[in-house]
Amino acid sequence: MTATHSTRMLILGSGPAGLTAAIYGARAGLAPIVVQGIQPGGQLTTTTDVENYPGFREVIQGPWLMEEMQAQAEHVGAQMMWDTITQVDLTQRPFRLTGDSGTVYLGDVLVIATGAQAKWLGLDSEDLLKGKGVSACATCDGFFYRGKKVAVIGGGNTAVEEALYLTNHSHDVTLIHRRDSFRAEKILQQRLFANERIKVLWNKQVNRFIDGGGTAGLVGIELEDTQTGELSTIEVDGGFVAIGHHPATELFRGHVSLDDDSYIKVEPGSTRTSVPGVFACGDVMDKTYRQAVTAAGTGCMAALDAERFLAEADFETKAHEAAE
Template sequence: MTATHSTRMLILGSGPAGLSAAIYGARAGMAPIVVQGIQPGGQLTTTTDVENYPGFRDVIQGPWLMEEMQAQAEHVGAQMMWDHIVEVDLSQRPFRLIGDGGTVYTGDVLVIATGAQAKWLGLPSEEHLKGKGVSACATCDGFFYRGKKVAVIGGGNTAVEEALYMTNHSHDVTLIHRRDSLRAEKILQERLFAHPNIKILWNSAVDKFVAGGEPEGLVGIDVRNTVTGEVSRVDVEGGFVAIGHSPATELFKGHLELDGDGYIAVETGSTRTSVPGVFACGDVMDKVYRQAVTAAGTGCMAALDAERFLAEADFEATNRADVAA
C-alpha cells in the first residue's frame, strides 16, 4: 500500500527558508509537513564558519544552525519527512507531491523552498579546498579575507559584483576570466575597470587551486592562458568561484511560471507564484541576495501568505455552504 501524508501546509525544502516557513506555519496551527529533499538543511550544511547570521556574537557552524532551526520547527509542531520528490501535480487543490518510493504528500497550500546550487568548476583541487580558501559566495565569506589577496573567477554580473564587494576587505583583487571581454552589465564593467584595487586576467582559466601552509589552505591558483596555453601562478589566499547558480526548479517546469534564468517567478513584494495556493521562498526565487537571513525572511513571508490564502479560501467555502443551505 502506498502511504499518503496530508496537511494544511506542505513545504518542500528544509533550508532556512523552508524551516522558517515551518516555524510560522506550525505556530499558526497548520501542522506543516516538511519534505526535506535530497540535502536536508540546504546549503548551510556544507558551510563551516557563519558570522553573518543575526543573534550570535561568535562564529557558528552552518550545520549546527540548521540543526537548531529544525529542532525549533519540530518543537512548535512541524513534521519532518525525508524523501526525494519526483513528481508534482499542481492542477488542483490539495496539491500532490510524489516521492521516489511512491509516497504521496498532499497539502492545501504548497511552499516551495528547494533553493539553488552554486555552479562550480568541477576541479578536484576545488573540492579539496572548499571552506579552506575556496568559496562560492564573497558576501558570505569575504569578511574572513580581510587584508589578504583574493581572486574571483567568472565574467558575468555575479563575478563583477563579487570582485567589487571584495574591495571592501582586500586591497588586491584579481578577476580571472576565460575570455577577452566580460558578460556583465556595462555599468558594472565601468565600475570594475575604474577600481584601482582590481586587476583582470583575460583569456585565463583555472587549472588548479594550490594548497599549502599549516593548517592547510589556499595559497595560489594555477592559471592557464586560453590563447597561448602558458600556465602561471597567482598567489592568493582566497578564491571565489562566481560562475552562476542553478535554481532547483526542474520539477516545476510546465507547472509554474519561471523567469528567464529558471527561478520561480513571484509577485513583487510577495511569495505568490502563478498558481494560487503555491508559494516560493528562499534562493529558488531570489537570484539577487542569496543569504541565509533573506531566505529565512522570505520563508516567514511564504507562511504568512499561505495562512492568509487559506483563511480567505475557508471564508469563501463557508459562504458558499451557507448560500447552498
C-alpha cells in the same frame, strides 16, 4: 500499500527558507509537513563558520544552525519527512506530490523552498579546498580575507559584483576571466575598471587551486592561457568561484512560471507564484541576495501569504455552504 500524508501546508525544502516557513506555519496551527529533499538543511550544512546570521555574537557553525532551526520547527509542531519528490500535480487542490518511494503528500497549500546550488568549476583541487580558501560566496566569506590577496573567477554580473564587494576587505583583488570581454552589465564594468584595487586577467582559465599543505589551505592558483596554452601561477589567500547558480526548479518546469534563468517567478512584494495556493521562497526565487537571513525572511513571508490564502479560501467555502 502506498502511504499518503495530508496537511494544510506542505513545504518542500528544509533550508532556512523552508524551516522558517515551517515555524510560522506550525505556530498558525497549520501542522506543516516538511519534505526535506536530497540535502536536508540546505547549503548551510556545507558551510563551516557563519558570522553574518543575526543573533549570534560569536562565530557559529552552519550545520548547528540548521539543526537548531529544525528542532525549533519540530518543537512548535512541524513534521519532517525524509524523502525526495519526483512528481508534482498542481492542477487542483489539494496539491499532490509523490516521493521516490511512492509516498504521496497532499497539501492545501504548497511552499516551494528547494533552493539553489552554486556552480563550480569541477576541479578535484576545488573540492579539496572548499572552506579552506575556496568559496562560492564573497558576501558570506569575504570578511575572513581582510587585508589578504583574493581572486574571483567568472565574467558575469555575479563575478563583477563579488570582485567589487571584496574591495571592502582586500586591497588586492584579481578577476580571472576565460574570455577577453565581460558579460556583466556595462554599469558594473565601469565601476570595476574604475576601481584601483581590482586587476583583470583576460583569457585565463583555472587549472588548479594550489594547496599549501597542513593548515595553510589555498596559497595560489595555476592558470592556463586560453589562447596560447601558457601556464602561470598567482599567489592568493582566497579564491571565489562566481560563475552562477542552478535553482532547483526542474521539477516545477511546466507547472509554475519560471524566468529566463529558471528561477520561480513571484508577484512583486510577495511569494505568490503563477499557481494560486503555491508559494516560493529562498534561493529558488531570489537570484539577487542569496543569503541565509534573506531566505529565512522570505520563508516567513511565504507562511504568512499561505495562511492568508487559506483563511480567504475557508471563508469563501463557508459562505458558499451557508448560501446553499
